[in-house]
Amino acid sequence: MQAEQARPVAVVTGAASGFGRAIxxxxxxxxxxxxLIDINQAGATETWQSLGGEGHGAVVRADVSDEAQMQAAFRTIADQRGRLDVLVNNAALPQRPTRVESLSAAEWDRLMAxxxxxxxxGMKFAVPLMKQQRRGSIINISSxxxxxxxxxxxxxxASKAAVIGLTKAVALELASDGIRVNCIAPGPADTPMLPGFMADPESETGRQVFVESVPLGRFIRPEEIAAAVAYLASGDAAAVTGAVLNVDGGRHV
Ligand SMILES: NC(=O)c1ccc[n+]([C@@H]2O[C@H](COP(=O)([O-])OP(=O)(O)OC[C@H]3O[C@@H](n4cnc5c(N)ncnc54)[C@H](O)[C@@H]3O)[C@@H](O)[C@H]2O)c1
Structure with a gap:
């Protein structure tokens, strides 16, 4: 039981598919x-099964934009495990291309939420748990x-730029608590989210535009984002905080 309590604990939001599942x-x-936090309970359960099921994790259904649901999710995990070492804030919504004058305020608000x-x-409810241990690693997925x-x-x-600003501000705030906060900026990946960025999700040309924007000439693989998360979570990254790690095949250059 003691060994089990010493086992490190991670929370991944948006764990039902794409990057979140691979992470x-x-x-x-x-x-x-x-x-595994997600609004998609069935997908998160599939992820949980792929981990080996019981003993390897748990599914906690929550909408990340809902304060009460997130508070309850972190309380559930803290009650079960009594610690938290790593938080990966990965859940997000895509946006169909829309000119600014046509975007409704409701769409803007939902995406920002x-x-x-x-x-x-995620950070609000994870940080008190990490502070108890005076260590932790938070990894936010930007773009x-x-x-x-x-x-x-x-x-x-705008939402993904906000994630970078938030990461840097909180990294400074938590440095003296031994908690590191970083973010990953992935390039285009062929996950269920990708068609959500296309004017015509059925068209092959839409996908080609994304591939051709990447100097390495291919989509980023979810496993490559997961490897970056594993690095930032590990002791190898003990001196890394407030960083933006581009995993994008050179797209940012
Ligand atoms: N796919 C890409 O090309 C790409 C590129 C750069 C960055 N990203 C970022 O990577 C992250 C993962 O994206 P993905 O491509 O794996 O997408 P995905 O759509 O496969 O996964 C997103 C997950 O978030 C969950 N989710 C959505 N809204 C939620 C909510 N309100 N509460 C809880 N869970 C919610 C979904 O159910 C889904 O499981 C996102 O932050 C995305 O913005 C993706």
């Missing part, structure tokens, strides 16, 4: 017990879209 799988292989408020709430915007992705690009 959860990698952290489980690194020896973490993984809390999930992509920015969700990251804030190359924050650095190299595309026309029509106004709210999405």
């Amino acid at each position: 959860a799988q990698r952290l489980a292989r690194e020896g973490y017990w993984v809390g 999930v992509n920015v408020r969700g990251v804030f709430l 190359v879209a924050a650095l190299r915007p595309r026309p029509g992705l106004n709210a999405y690009c």
Whole structure:
């Protein structure tokens, strides 16, 4: 039981698909017990099964933009495990290309609520647990879209730029508590999110535009984002905080 309590604990939001699933799988292989937060319970349960099920993690259904649900999710995990070592704020919504004058305030608010408020709430409820241990690693998933915007992705690009600003501000704030805060800016990846950025999700040309924007000439693989998370979570990154790690095949250059 003592060994079990010493096992490190990670929480991954948006763990039902794409990067979140690959991140959860990698952290489980690194020896973490993984809390899987998502609104998609069925998808998160599939991820949980892929980790080996019971004993390797738990699914906690929550909308990351909802304060009460996030507070309850972190309380559930703290009650079960009594510690938290790593938080990966990964859940987000894409945006269909929309000119700024046509974007509704409701669409703007929903995107900001999930992509920015969700990251804030994750940190709000994780940090007190990490402070008890005087150590922890928080990894926020931004996007190359924050650095190299595309026309029509106004709210999405703004939300991902906000994640970078928030990461840097909180990194400074928590440095003296032994908690590191970094972010990853992925390039385009062929996950279920990708069609959400296309004017015509059915068209092959839409996908080609994304591939051709990457100097390495290919999509980023979820496993490559998971490897960056594993690095930032590890002791190898003990001197790294407030950083933006571009994993984008050179797209940001
Ligand atoms: N796919 C890409 O090309 C790309 C590129 C750069 C950055 N990103 C970022 O990577 C992260 C993961 O994206 P992905 O491509 O794996 O997308 P995805 O759509 O496959 O996964 C996103 C997950 O977030 C969950 N989610 C959405 N809204 C939620 C909410 N309100 N509460 C809880 N969970 C919610 C979804 O159910 C889903 O499981 C996101 O932050 C995204 O912005 C993706």
